Amino acid sequence: MSEPSSGAAGGADAGGGPAGDRAALGLPDSGPPRFQSVPGVRRDLAAIGYLADEGIAGVVYLADRLAKPVLVEGPAGTGKTQLAKSVAEMTGSRLIRLQCYEGLDESKALYEWNYRKQLLRIQAQQVADAEPSVAGAGTPRWKELEEDIFSEDFLLTRPLLEAIRAQEPVVLLVDEVDRVELETEALLLEVLSEYQVSIPELGTVRATRLPMVFLTSNNTRELSEALKRRCLYLHIDYPDLDREREIVRTRVPGISTELADQVARIVRSLRTLELRKPPSVSETLDWARTLVVLGIESIDATGARDTLNILLKYQSDIDRAAKELLSADS
C-alpha cells in the first residue's frame, strides 16, 4: 500500500500532471476528463433533474480529475444513490450496482468459480476416460484439466470484477457500504485504490478504463480508516429551503410554485422539531406528488393533517408534528 502514496508524493513535489503520475504508478490512464468545469457538472446534472449544490458538483468533478472513489454519507433519502444514478446517466455510462448487506462476501462481490460447472466438467472427463473410444488418448491429463476448469469460462463475475473488466464507460455504485462487516470492507480496498482484482488462479485483472466509483453509507457504523483514506468524502445533508423548493419543482410535474414553496417551508419546519425520523427529500417528493394528485392547491391545517402520514412514518412523530404545527385550530 505504500507504493501509491510515494508515487503521488513524487508527482506533487515535481508539480507534474496527474496523467503522468498515473502512468508512473502503472495505473491505467483515466482517459479524457469527463467534465470540463464545476459549473458544467452542475448544469449537466440539473439538465437530467438532479439539482446538485456547489459542494456535490465540486466533489463529483474532483472525483473524475483525481480518479478517486467518492464516499457519500448523509441521512436516508437525501439522494445519495440517486447521485450515482444521475452521474451515470449524465456521462452515458452503464451503472453497475453492488448492494451491500450483512454477510456479503468475496463470492458475491468480486468473483466466484462456477463449481457446479467445474464438477460437471470433471465428471465428463471421467466418463470420457472410461470409454477410450470417445476420448482419443485415454490417460487422464490432470494438468490440462486443471487449466481448463480454472479458465474464464468457469468464472462468474460479480459487480466489482465486472466494473473493472468493462470496456465501455461504467459507474460503479457500492450501495450502503456500512452494512458489510469490517473484514469484508477490506475486499474493496484493492479495487478502490488500484482498480484491479487479483485472482490467484488467473493473475491480476486490471481496469482498462477507470470506472467512476460511488460508495454510499447511512452511517450505521464507523467505516475503517483505510477505506475512508482512499475516498473523497461527501456529506449530503438535507437541502436548504431554496434547493428543496427547486427539487420539488423539478421532480414533481404540474406543481405550482406556491405549493412547492409551501411544501418546502413546512418540511423545513418539521425538520426543526425533534422527530425520530425527520422527513427525507424522497418523502417530501412523495408528499408533493400526493398533494398534486389530490388536487390540493394550497395546504391548510386539515389538508396537512390528512396527508402527514406520507411524510412521517412514526405515529409519535405524526402526533408531535400535528401538535406543534397545527394544534390551535383543531
Added chain:
Amino acid sequence: MLDLLTGFVAELRRAGLPVSLTEHLDAAEAVHHIPLEDREALKYALGATLVKSSAHWRAFEMAFEIYFATRLPGDGGAAGEGEGEEPSGAGAGEAPGAEGRAPGQRRGGGGGQGLTPEELAELLFRALQRDDPGLTALGARYAVDRYAGMEPGRPVGGTYYLYRTLRNLDLDRMLERLLAAAGGETGSATALTPLEERLARDEYHARIERLRRAIETEIRRRLVMDRGAEALSRSVRKPLPEDIDVMHATRDELAELHRTLHPLSRKLAVRLARKRRHGRRGPLDVRATVRHSLSTGGVPVEPRFRHPRPAKPEIFVVADISGSVASFARFTLHLVYAISSQFSKVRSFVFVDGIDEVTRFFEGVDDPAQAVHRINTEADVIWVDGHSDYGHALSVFHQRWGSDVTSRTSVLLLGDARNNYHASEAWVLEDLQRAARHVYWLNPEPRDYWGSGDSIIDEYAAHCDDVVECRTQRQLEHFVGDLA
C-alpha cells in the same frame, strides 16, 4: 500554495482532526484542479480530501475560515458576505435601499458609529424582512462596529464580543416585530392561521440565524486582522464532539452531544448485534450440510454451521443524579436505554441520598429525554437533605433489590463517589460482586481527582471488576461496546 496547504493541515491536526499523509497529498493534487480564486470551491476540495467524517465538518469549517481569512489572493469579491475591506464597496452596491437610511456608511470602517441605535435596528429589520444578503452583511458590520466594543490585542476567541453585540440587538424582539409585520402584510382581513404563523416564524428564525452567523464571521474576521490567524485559531479551538467532557459541557455542547447520541446508539446497537451473530461459528450442522450438498451431487462442498446464541446480559444501572454529576447520569441513561434491545433486561435506579427504581419511566416511551425529565421530577430520591449519600443509597438498594441480582446480571454504578463524608457501606458492593456477573463503576471525574477530598472511590474500587474513567462520549462508547 503547497506551503499554505501544509500549514493548514498542521492546523487541522492541532484541532484534533486525524489527517493522514495520503489525504494531504490528495488535497495537494485536488487544488491543482480547481480555480484558486473561488473560495467555496477550495473549501469543498479541501473538505472532500481532508475531512472524512461529518462530525468534524464544523471544526474544519472554523479552521478554514480563520486560516484562509487573510491569506487568499483576491478574496474580496469571491467570498461574498463578510469580506472586503470597505463596507461601502460591495455591500452598498448590492443594497441600494440602504443609501438613504444609512448616512454614515460612506465613511468606511467606522461608519456604523454614525447610526443611532434606532437607525441600526431599522436597517437590520429591513434586511431581515427582505432577506437581502448584502444588506444583512452591511447591518452585521455596523452592529459589530457599534456594540462589540472590540479592544485590539486581547487574547480572546470572540464569544464575548458576540454576546455583547447580540444582547444589544435584542433579536428576540426583532423576531416579534417581523412576525407582526408579516401578519399586517398578508392578513388584511383574516389573521394568520397557526400553521402560517409557525412557518413565518421559522422562516424569520432562519434569517436571524443567518444574521447571527454574519455577525460572528465579521467578528472573527476582525480578530484575525488584529492578531493573526495563528493566535486566533488557538483561542477558538474546541474539542471535537466525541471528546467533549460531559461534566463540564456548556449548554450548546450538551445539545450537540444529544444530537450525536442518537446515531451513536444506533451504531452501537448494530455493532453489538453483529458481534453477537458473527462472533463465533457454532458447531457443524450436519443436517443442513447434507441437504445443501445435494446441489453438488452429494459432495459436501460448503459445510454449514449452527449459529451460536450467546446469552444477552441483564443490566442494572445505578446512577447518582445529584447536581454534581447529573448531566453525566442523564447522558448514560440515554445511551443504555437507546441500546436496551441488546440486553435481555435493563433496570435502572437513581439516587441522591435515597434511591428509587425508575425502570417504569422508560417503558413504552419513544423519547428517552421525556423519561429522563419524568425521572427528575417524579422519582423519590431524597431521603434527608438531598446531598449524595452513597452508603445509605447502596444499603437500601441491597435491602430492597439485592435478591434480584443474579449471576447473569451486570451492575453499572455511575457516580463520582463523593460521599460528603458519610459512611461508605462498601460491604454492599462486596456482596453484590459475589452475586453478580460483573460490577463496573463509571466515574465522570478525571482520574487524577479520584480519592481527593470526600471522594471514596478507592474504597468501592476494591470490590468492582473495573472502575472506568468516563468523561467523554468516546470513552463511554468504548465502555458500552466492551460490555455487551
